Amino acid sequence: MKITQTRDIRAANRWEIMHQVLEHSPISRVEICRRTGLNKATVSTIVKEWIDKGLLAETELGKSGGGRKPILLQPLHQAGAAVALEIDISQVQAILTDLSGERVLAREQFPTLGESFPQVYHKVCQALDKLLAEMPPSPYGLVGIGVAVHGVVDLSGMIRFIPRLGWRNIDLRSLLEERYHVPVSLDNDGNLAALAQQNLEQASLGPEGQGSEALPQSLAVVNVGDSISTGLITNGEVFRGFHGFANAIGHHTINLDEPVQCSCGKYGCWEQYCSNGAVIAYANTVLPQPISTLEELITLIRHQDPLARQVMDRFLTYLAVGLTNIIFIFDCQAIAISSELLSALPYYLPEVMRKMVLPITHVEKVVLSRLGKSGAILGAASQAVFQFFQDTAHAMEPGQ
Template sequence: MLTGDVAYIKQMNRCLLLSKIIEHGMISRADLAKITGLNKATISVQVSDLVSEELIIETKQEHKNLGRRPIMLSINDQAGFALGIDLDKNTITFTLSTISGTPIRTDTIELPSSNYKIILELLIMHIKDYIQQCAHARYGLVGVVIGVHGIVNKDEMIYFVPQHQWQNKNLKKDLENEIGIKIYIENNANLCSFAEQVYKHHQSKNLLSVSLYSGIGLGFMVNGELLKGYHGYAGEIGHMIVVPNGLPCSCGNLGCWEQYASESSFFNQLSDNQNKLDLRYENIQNMLFEKKPKTCNQMEQYIKFLSIGLNNIINLYNPEILVINSELLRMYPNALTEITAHLTSTISQYCELLLSELGNKACVMGACALAIKKFLGVSELCLTSDEDMLS
């Protein structure tokens, strides 16, 4: 029993030190002792182990003062790599990052169909290619996390993906059988929320992220953990009914929120109104800039329906920070002002309403971060986003 207790404490100390080294980028042993409260002997033993495992490296910092140059500790970026995957309606996006969360490569491929076997083969082929690219590192590819735009249970089984009409697919098992490395499957909105906390809002204890792209998804971080519900199905807020007997939804209901407030619904409606089949974000941005009446009126209706759903979410969860992830709203200067004007209830309470700076990269960033967290075994993870990646 004593051995187990000692090993557990040692593992806790290891995870604490790793998380602080990652958070600060570079830090000395002395500063680690101040921050963590661990004694110098404990830190010395742990650092020695981590250096021998090539997870961290030591460098001498240049300084002009007299005396010995301090030895700084930092994560070894070349020890291994994480792969984040965003499996969306029409595309798959792959992002490879270092174990400090810095992205080094992103690829996007078009999906030829929604057929499960075809997409499975595409995933197998590309993941194997990334494994080969990372073979030079001591730990190679440390983990793969796939964000799915659908319902994923606590066992990481895909229960339902409306856009592909997949039901009860064990993508995790199918991939692991072929590839031989650890695969994690997660809901894309959960990964977006995780990315917001890990990269942008480290101190937030109650962060809620709403993604508005091909559908609407909700991710909620409470004390650093995702709120998933009993089976893991929590967050399918896009299928909250906001218009009784309204527009039909692929889920089988009528009047779901995502039929009125997702970006795909906005694009579809505007395409019908403009008789244009291939509208892009830049087209809409130009129409809004030129104050085209139909486009402006539709945006007004879009924000109205979006605000109805946000009001319901705020009343349900009382978030500290509410992040809206939408490329459409990022190009509309008055978005937050107009949304806030609709949230007039004296009951609805939240501290901050923000537009995501991570945009459509949030899912793959969250996926990379989760793979890193799983590999290192840390309970908390604070990473620094690369501003070039966000542009």
């Protein structure tokens, strides 16, 4: 939408300045001017507004390139708190963070496998109530809730389908907003992990906006766990598709001859070969003694068990097939993978890359995400915090 009104421009500038502080603090006013292209007067005026709101503070002096040392700015993370939820196939975890969206103040977790939505929702509310009871006093209190869902979420934030749980058309966002009276953002775990990865990449850039490598313009983050999802970032924005389902890549077909039906109703989905449960199920058709966890398989692989290594090779092969398809479809510049197996056995990552067949295209880098399994829930926390600052930027406008 084209911004045409002065108050919208002011609100957009307020958010852009605070966004720079959130991503790059401690940061000087001069550096904010350089990064945003805004003039010194505008930056100084808006910085004062944020300071007056009790959300920004001046800190120590920065390095000088000649002349007076600049005063650095940083957000007052202790001014409020956010809650983030991650609804996985087998468990729900919830965290309470400060306004950094990263510093975890308290955590709750409980299993969910086989339970109905009303049962899980009741436990979610119990967990959130416990977290809020531990929330330290602050001027703004709870500012928002972010939710990461391992399932199909549409553009409105409605949970359309979680195949393994059988949940359909659930408006969890409205339920939480009605109960806790704060804004709630809800998205697929892949999208939120991708946003968290992008924030991590952005934060790693140097003071001049350049690190050892430039920020990827096209990034795919692949979450491999009880389910498989992918977040796609193009030019800084999440690619969602027409309905918002672009991240449901775990259910693209990689084997037309698969006789067993996937939980989504199709046959031969990527998730049937590379999800944690699928790997364990296949391992139990190969190994002489059954296993119930990936940790057991990892131990066998580390001890050079030939059958366990056969299981790992099959996982790597099908993982490479799915990654190759992502690269061909979306022409990704970089891929970050979150996988319990590969995180425990990172020396197998080059084998994945060797198995990827890319005759007419290429990907610049394939890495393991440094966020690991925390990417989605940290992304949810960041979304809640960012939404609070965006809403505040608009509410600061006179008459709103």
